[in-house]
Amino acid sequence: MAxxxxxxxxxxxxxxxxxxxxxxxxISQKDLGAxxxxxxxxxxxxxxxxxxxxxxxxxxxxxxxxxxxxxxxF
Numbered sequence: 620m621a622x623x624x625x626x627x628x629x630x631x632x633x634x635x636x637x638x639x640x641x642x643x644x645x646i647s648q649k650d651l652g653a654x655x656x657x658x659x660x661x662x663x664x665x666x667x668x669x670x671x672x673x674x675x676x677x678x679x680x681x682x683x684x685x686x687x688x689x690x691x692x693f
Contacts, residue, residue, distance in 0.1 A: 633668040636691040637681075646685060654684050 641651065648662045655662070655677050664670025673681070673692060681687045 630670065631668045631672055634666050634673075634691070637687060638666050640685075640687050640691065644685070651681070651685070654680060 640646075641648070647659075648666070649659045651657075652659045652662045657665075661670060665673055678689065678692045682689050
C-alpha cells in the first residue's frame, strides 16, 4: 500500500543531482526561483518530485546561468 500512496503523492523522481549541485555551489532554492521567476515553494516541489517537471526552457536557463549539466535533467 505504501507504493500506491507514494506514486499518488509523487509525480516524478526527485532531481537529486540538481539538488546536490545547488548545495555544492551554494545556490539556494530562492536564488534558483529568482532566475526562473518561480517561488521558492514551487522550486522545492519540482526538485522533490511533488510538483511538475522542469520545462525545457527552465532547464536551458539553469544550464546557461548556473552551469548545471543538461544530463542532470534526464
